[in-house]
Amino acid sequence: MKNQEIPYKIYLDEQEMPKEWYNVRADMKQKPAPLLNPATLKPMTAEELRPVFCDELIQQELDDTTAYIPIPEDIRNFYKMYRPSPLVRAYCLEQKLQTPAKIYYKFEGNNTSGSHKLNSAIAQAYYAKHQGLKGVTTETGAGQWGTALSMACAYLELDCKVYMVKVSYEQKPFRREVMRTYGASVTPSPSNTTKVGQKILEQHPGTTGSLGCAISEAVEVATSNEGYRYVLGSVLNQVLLHQSIIGLESKIAMDKYGIKPDIIIGCAGGGSNLGGLISPFMGEKLRGEADYRFIAVEPASCPSFTRGKFAYDFCDTGMICPLAKMYTLGSGFIPSANHAGGLRFHGMSSILSQLYHDGFMEATAVEQTSVFEAAEQFARIEGILPAPESSHAIRVAIDEAMKCKETGEEKTILFGLTGTGYFDMVAYEKFHNGEMSDYIPTDEDLQVGFDGIPKFSGNEF
Numbered sequence: 001m002k003n004q005e006i007p008y009k010i011y012l013d014e015q016e017m018p019k020e021w022y023n024v025r026a027d028m029k030q031k032p033a034p035l036l037n038p039a040t041l042k043p044m045t046a047e048e049l050r051p052v053f054c055d056e057l058i059q060q061e062l063d064d065t066t067a068y069i070p071i072p073e074d075i076r077n078f079y080k081m082y083r084p085s086p087l088v089r090a091y092c093l094e095q096k097l098q099t100p101a102k103i104y105y106k107f108e109g110n111n112t113s114g115s116h117k118l119n120s121a122i123a124q125a126y127y128a129k130h131q132g133l134k135g136v137t138t139e140t141g142a143g144q145w146g147t148a149l150s151m152a153c154a155y156l157e158l159d160c161k162v163y164m165v166k167v168s169y170e171q172k173p174f175r176r177e178v179m180r181t182y183g184a185s186v187t188p189s190p191s192n193t194t195k196v197g198q199k200i201l202e203q204h205p206g207t208t209g210s211l212g213c214a215i216s217e218a219v220e221v222a223t224s225n226e227g228y229r230y231v232l233g234s235v236l237n238q239v240l241l242h243q244s245i246i247g248l249e250s251k252i253a254m255d256k257y258g259i260k261p262d263i264i265i266g267c268a269g270g271g272s273n274l275g276g277l278i279s280p281f282m283g284e285k286l287r288g289e290a291d292y293r294f295i296a297v298e299p300a301s302c303p304s305f306t307r308g309k310f311a312y313d314f315c316d317t318g319m320i321c322p323l324a325k326m327y328t329l330g331s332g333f334i335p336s337a338n339h340a341g342g343l344r345f346h347g348m349s350s351i352l353s354q355l356y357h358d359g360f361m362e363a364t365a366v367e368q369t370s371v372f373e374a375a376e377q378f379a380r381i382e383g384i385l386p387a388p389e390s391s392h393a394i395r396v397a398i399d400e401a402m403k404c405k406e407t408g409e410e411k412t413i414l415f416g417l418t419g420t421g422y423f424d425m426v427a428y429e430k431f432h433n434g435e436m437s438d439y440i441p442t443d444e445d446l447q448v449g450f451d452g453i454p455k456f457s458g459n460e461f
């Protein structure tokens with residue numbers, strides 16, 4: 001099909017939308033390593049996970065073999081309110097860049113929460129409701145995940161308790177009010193409402209909190225209240241499974257027009273949007289049916305893939321969660337102030353970590369100011385004001401398109417545009433005022449984090 005015949009936006013009809021999620025683990029010869037119980041160093045059993053997570057989600061977390069998992073009808077109906085998300089051919093950007101490359105992006109910011117996180121929030125809330133639970137607890141940093149979960153819980157009439165990192169709670173009052181509009185209770189963390197919160201406040205009076213601390217509070221509330229479970233917005237296998245909707249829709253839409261991407265790019269925080277976007281394409285690569293280049297983009301200030309260790313580590317700073325084998329900077333690693341809040345996690349999805357380790361995927365780290373340059377360029381040309389996280393993918397998509405300009409190659413590039421940046425205007429302001437820093441951690445800085453990775457036989461790195 002000729003270039004011109006491809007529309008600016010490729011949508012799917014309701015009947016064309018995926019009815020199953022795709023579980024890429026089924027096609028991985030080398031499976032991701034299982035979660036370990038930190039006390040016994042044995043794989044976590046479903047029994048051990050039961051007090052924390054919903055039953056059905058535990059099944060999904062531990063299922064390495066079922067390739068396709070049906071999406072319950074209620075979830076599909078919820079998806080229909082804001083999906084399919086548009087797959088856009090960036091004709092305007094291509095023209096401005098004068099590149100022979102063909103650029104596509106899948107835009108996930110088309111819902112009130114403003115990001116892809118709603119795709120998993122609705123699934124997790126659904127299974128909690130289905131199990132007859134009263135509610136769920138979670139943490140949120142910048143607020144995207146908390147907002148998505150509040151929306152999902154409101155729809156299903158489920159109670160939602162969000163522990164929000166105190167500094168964000170104070171600096172992002174609008175995010176907080178969106179969550180309360182959807183009926184969630186939002187508590188600044190650390191708080192006096194939990195034992196772990198009280199302890200942290202005693203030890204560090206005046207602390208503005210951290211994600212790790214908010215996780216510890218949310219888990220305590222879930223496990224000490226009858227009818228509550230804890231839910232998490234990234235990193236876990238189940239979250240990548242739910243996010244496969246992004247890649248499945250992209251693939252169906254591209255197949256309709258006979259488009260085959262050469263390069264697929266996504267930003268990587270905990271790996272859920274990237275994992276979801278690449279899953280069906282990665283499946284083809286793993287089965288030897290097609291070849292693609294996959295590029296994970298991370299901030300140079302939090303370089304889990306490009307400078308981290310592949311080892312078992314804690315997912316939280318409080319060291320109460322199971323150990324996951326992943327590329328990690330150490331659970332004690334504190335990234336320098338960086339405005340892509342969603343990319344500040346010290347670890348990475350076990351699935352993506354294994355795929356990267358086995359050479360199926362590439363990774364690159366980019367500096368903050370160059371990310372905002374790309375964000376602003378994109379906003380002015382394509383109209384969408386991108387989230388700082390998403391702009392990491394834009395940076396590398398533009399760089400790859402410019403390489404095509406040099407070589408004359410007509411490559412097809414697909415990237416994930418995960419969300420909008422309306423709540424990130426303080427970051428844009430810093431950029432415009434020339435006050436944005438590009439701090440890159442030194443090897444010595446990173447060593448401090450690596451020293452905190454648990455040491456046991458079999459966990460050499």
Ligand SMILES: *Cc1c(COP(=O)(O)O)cnc(C)c1O
Nearest residue numbers: 234269270271272273342389419
């Ligand atoms: C949370 C978030 C991310 C990063 O999370 P992943 O799990 O790596 O996808 C990226 N973009 C936006 C807009 C986010 O809210």
